[in-house]
Amino acid sequence: MLSELTAPYRRLALVGLAKNTGKTVALATLLRELESEGRRVGVTSVGRDGEEHDVIDARIEKPSIQLSGGSLVATTDGLLRASGIPHELLEQTDVRTPLGRVLIARLRGPGAIEVAGPSAAEQVRTVSDAMLAHGAEQVLIDGAIDRRAASSPDVADGLVISTGAVLDTEIAEVVQMTSNAVELVRLPRAKEGAEALALNPRFPLTAEGEQIAELLDANPDARRLLVAGALPDRFLRALAHLTHCRRREIVLVVADPTKVFLGKRGPFWFAHQGVRLEAVHPIELAAITVNPVAPRSHTFDSRELRELLGQAIADVPIFDVLHPDYPGMRQPAARSASASDPA
Amino acid sequence: MREVDLTAVRPYADHLGDGLVQMSFTLPVPYSLAARKAALELAGRMGFEEPEVVHYEQLTDGYTYFVMYGRCVQSVDFEALQGEGFDIEYMSEDEIERFAEEHLHRKVVVVGASTGSDTHSVGIDAMLNLKGYHGHHGLEGYRSFETHNLGSQVPNSVLLAKAIEVGADAILVSQTVTQQNLHVHNLTELVEMVEAEGRRGDMILACGGPRVSNELAKELGYDAGFSKGTEPQHLATFIVRELAARVASSG
Numbered sequence: 297m298l299s300e301l302t303a304p305y306r307r308l309a310l311v312g313l314a315k316n317t318g319k320t321v322a323l324a325t326l327l328r329e330l331e332s333e334g335r336r337v338g339v340t341s342v343g344r345d346g347e348e349h350d351v352i353d354a355r356i357e358k359p360s361i362q363l364s365g366g367s368l369v370a371t372t373d374g375l376l377r378a379s380g381i382p383h384e385l386l387e388q389t390d391v392r393t394p395l396g397r398v399l400i401a402r403l404r405g406p407g408a409i410e411v412a413g414p415s416a417a418e419q420v421r422t423v424s425d426a427m428l429a430h431g432a433e434q435v436l437i438d439g440a441i442d443r444r445a446a447s448s449p450d451v452a453d454g455l456v457i458s459t460g461a462v463l464d465t466e467i468a469e470v471v472q473m474t475s476n477a478v479e480l481v482r483l484p485r486a487k488e489g490a491e492a493l494a495l496n497p498r499f500p501l502t503a504e505g506e507q508i509a510e511l512l513d514a515n516p517d518a519r520r521l522l523v524a525g526a527l528p529d530r531f532l533r534a535l536a537h538l539t540h541c542r543r544r545e546i547v548l549v550v551a552d553p554t555k556v557f558l559g560k561r562g563p564f565w566f567a568h569q570g571v572r573l574e575a576v577h578p579i580e581l582a583a584i585t586v587n588p589v590a591p592r593s594h595t596f597d598s599r600e601l602r603e604l605l606g607q608a609i610a611d612v613p614i615f616d617v618l619h620p621d622y623p624g625m626r627q628p629a630a631r632s633a634s635a636s637d638p639a
Numbered sequence: 640m641r642e643v644d645l646t647a648v649r650p651y652a653d654h655l656g657d658g659l660v661q662m663s664f665t666l667p668v669p670y671s672l673a674a675r676k677a678a679l680e681l682a683g684r685m686g687f688e689e690p691e692v693v694h695y696e697q698l699t700d701g702y703t704y705f706v707m708y709g710r711c712v713q714s715v716d717f718e719a720l721q722g723e724g725f726d727i728e729y730m731s732e733d734e735i736e737r738f739a740e741e742h743l744h745r746k747v748v749v750v751g752a753s754t755g756s757d758t759h760s761v762g763i764d765a766m767l768n769l770k771g772y773h774g775h776h777g778l779e780g781y782r783s784f785e786t787h788n789l790g791s792q793v794p795n796s797v798l799l800a801k802a803i804e805v806g807a808d809a810i811l812v813s814q815t816v817t818q819q820n821l822h823v824h825n826l827t828e829l830v831e832m833v834e835a836e837g838r839r840g841d842m843i844l845a846c847g848g849p850r851v852s853n854e855l856a857k858e859l860g861y862d863a864g865f866s867k868g869t870e871p872q873h874l875a876t877f878i879v880r881e882l883a884a885r886v887a888s889s890g
Contacts, residue, residue, distance in 0.1 A: 315823065343858035378719060390888045392881070394853035394863050415830075415860040418837040440858045443827050445834040501800040501836075524836035528796040555835040557796075557828060 297623050298322065298456065299329035301613060302582045303434075307424050309447040311439040313477050313637040317460040318587030318617075320359050323438050325617040326456075331364045335434060338368035338427030340413030342420060343440020344395065354491070361410040367403050368432045368616075370413035370423040372396035381407035384431050391419050393636055401428055411438065413486040417445040424451070438542025448554040449577040455481065459605075460587030461596050467604060470596070475608040476562025481581050482488055483556075484565065486549045486574040492520035500527050505534040510537060512546075529559040532566055539570030546570060584614045647714040648810045659709040660687065665704045670697035688712055730876045732776060735861045739783035742883040749778055749878065750802040751811035752793035755825035760791040762813040762847050766871050775870045795829040799836060809843035809878050812853075823859070830860035830882065843881050845874065 310326075312319035323345065330337050339361070346361035363369060368386070369376070376397045378382065384406040391392050391398040391414040398413055400423060414420050424435040436447050447455045458476040461467075493515055500523050503511075508531070512518070534558050539546050550556055552575050563573050586605065588598040598616045605614050615622050643655060652659030666681075666782035668674045675692050682690035687709025694706040696763045739747060751763045767788040769779045777785040786808060787805055789798060802810050812829060826846055833839050846856055847865040856864025863877050 342860065344854060347854070392862075392884065394856045394861065412670060414859055415857065415862075417834050418840060441823055441827050443831060443860055445831050445839075445860075448834075498800045498803060501796040501803075501832075525833045526796065526799070528794070528832070530794060530796060535829065556830065557832060557835075 297328045297329055298583055298585075298617065299333060299335075302326065302454060302456060305369070305434070305452070305580065305582060306428060307421075307435050307437060307452045308456065308582070309439065309452035310456045310458065311444050311447050312458040313442055313474060314460075314462050316462045316587070316591050317458040317472050318585055319439060319458040321587065322456060322458050322585040322617055323436060324359050324361060326436060327362065327364075328432070336366055336368070336432055337363075338424070338430075338432030338435040339363065339411055339424055339438070339531065340368070340370035340420065340427070340435065341411040341438040341440065342413065342415050342443055342446050343414040343438070344410060345438050346408065362408055363403055365403055365404065365405045366433075368400065368427040368430055369403065369409060369411060370398055370400050370427065371409065371411045373399055375410040375412055376401055379407055379409035381405055381409060383396050387426055389414070389423060389426075390420075391416075391423070391477045398423065402430065402431065402604055403502070408483055415440075417448060417451050420446045421451045443629065444554045447579055448550070449579060454580045454582045456583050456585060457581065458585045458587065460600070461590040461594060462587070465590075465593055467596050467601060470601070471608050472562075472603045474605060476558065476564075477610065478514075478581065478584070478609050479563045480553050480556055480558060480573075481579045482549075483553050483573050483575040483578055485578050486576050490520055492522040492547075493518045494522040494524065497524055500525070500531040503534070504533060505537065508534050508540055512544070519545065520549055521554065522549045524551070525555065526621050527556045529557055529561075532556075532571060533561070534557070536566050536569035536571045544570055545572070547572045547574055549574050549576065551575070553579050581612055584609070584612055586614060586616050587618075588616060645717045646719075649714040650711050658688075658714075660709050660711050661706065662709065663704070663706045665698055665702055667702055668718060669701050670695070670703045670890075674703040675705075678703075678707060682707055682709050685709070686711070686713065688780060717781055718740070718775045729873050730879075732781065732872055732875075735879055736783050738780060738883070739781075739879050742886070743783070743879065747783055747878060747882060747883045748785045748787075748805055748807045749809045749811060750787045750789065750798065750807040751791035751800045751813070753791040753813045754793050754798060754829060755796055755822070759813065759815055763791075763811065765880060766811060766813075766847065766865075766869070766874050771871050773870050775872055777871045781875065783879070795825065795832055798829065799832050802842065803838065807842060808882055809845060811845050811847065811874070814846060814848045815863065826859045826861070841883075843878060844875070847874075863889070 310319050310323055347358055372395045383401040385401050387400040389398045395412050427435050463470045463473050586601055588596045588601050598619045602614050650660050660686040679690050692707050692711040696704055700705045745807050751767050753760050753763055767786045768777040771777040778785045814826055844861045845863045846861045849867050851864040851866050
């Protein structure tokens with residue numbers, strides 16, 4: 297079950313590869329499991345969770361977030377008030393969001409609530425630590441859309457990735473894109489103490505092929521390049537073109553996988569072109585959840601999707617938390633059943 | 640004067656609460672009495688009571704254009720929505736200049752662009768260029784602002800590099816958000832790159848576009864979202880206030 301696999305991580309990030317990959321359903325499942333185990337959780341979201349309708353396509357209904365009494369939550373003053381749940385205000389933070397100021401509160405009773413915490417990674421870490429200090433045993437950090445920054449090891453200790461049919465109408469494409477994303481998250485750890493040439497700040501943001509070629513020519517023995525900040529796809533592709541033509545091998549070392557911005561091609565493809573990626577701080581991937589349904593579009597067979605993903609991605613448990621196969625699934629309609637389940 | 644019931648707000652035309660709505664649409668049917676009937680029936684199905692066609696005409700062969708009235712019986716609880724987000728009182732250009740002089744003691748640097756494959760630069764031009772919008776100067780015309788408009792189809796990495804180079808206080812991006820994931824991805828990617836460069840704390844991120852709401856801005860990771868009807872002084876008010884608040888909270 298998700299709760300067992302993610303138990304070692306005090307700060308757990310949930311990241312979707314796109315909108316409507318079932319991230320919030322995964323969060324709701326995890327919350328239900330943790331509640332039945334009697335674990336006290338803290339919840340925050342880098343976006344907004346538990347809203348009734350999708351922010352871009354209002355025809356899509358979203359799952360609600362049910363928290364048990366005693367849970368901690370970081371959300372805005374307005375949303376906390378709107379939930380109507382009795383609570384104890386623990387902290388008023390300096391964090392201002394487009395939806396209001398973020399508060400940290402302990403709920404005095406169970407209920408449904410919209411969660412909208414800080415967006416910036418550093419502030420996410422601050423409120424997560426605050427909730428742990430106030431007695432949460434585990435903090436769940438929900439992502440938004442396809443944002444990954446909060447899964448950085450600077451913020452979270454572990455990660456659950458949500459993927460699904462919404463990525464593409466072809467199942468093989470969904471598998472390929474997911475496997476690229478997982479490869480990125482699980483970049484090999486950079487060798488410590490190995491000699492590396494530090495790139496100038498902003499060079500990877502702006503350099504065109506010609507400038508990269510000059511750099512390679514000026515440093516004919518350089519094998520490892522150190523990237524301090526963001527590594528965009530444009531730079532990777534330009535570099536890969538050069539290494540491929542010159543039959544040279546370059547290792548790019550980044551701080552962590554959230555600093556790398558890939559387009560269509562994954563780390564495996566770039567390695568074939570002579571550019572290998574390594575991370576000083578890799579990310580601990582605990583599990584993958586899949587949503588075989590693309591809202592208002594197509595649906596794949598859940599088992600087939602999980603099987604194909606399993607063949608492409610080794611050593612990570614893959615779940616469809618709404619499928620009868622899921623170990624935590626007591627009854628198929630668990631999502632709508634709450635009346636029979638006294639809190 | 641009658642008091643407005645803020646827990647049940649509905650459209651207003653002749654008197655409070657009458658729910659009157661004017662709408663216009665085109666149907667792909669020939670101009671005829673049957674067309675008029677179709678429009679009435681459609682408005683009824685939309686939930687309008689007492690629908691009325693006040694004008695209709697042939698657009699072209701096989702198409703009819705309608706202007707209609709209808710009574711909307713639905714209402715929204717405005718009271719419950721208040722307190723969500725910033726209730727900003729916007730300043731005028733002069734007030735913004737004075738506020739910036741008093742609280743910031745330096746020029747506010749703003750970099751803006753339409754990013755990715757978006758070719759629309761109208762929104763960003765209206766906010767940043769001297770010409771402005773709706774009779775209001777763009778930020779370029781403010782003494783207290785230094786602006787850099789990079790135009791359209793700018794890669795996120797290039798926009799960010801420029802912002803770092805000029806020490807931007809705020810980045811403004813314009814995107815025509817559609818139901819396709821592409822534009823949304825462009826917007827989130829910029830936020831994530833700013834994070835990856837370790838600059839999220841130093842820069843205000845604002846996005847604008849016809850479908851951008853504060854709710855969407857929050858999900859995307861921006862500090863504010865600006866939609867249709869935004870005038871340059873609205874954006875400027877937000878930026879100077881937010882900068883002043885950041886200066887204050889960093890001691």
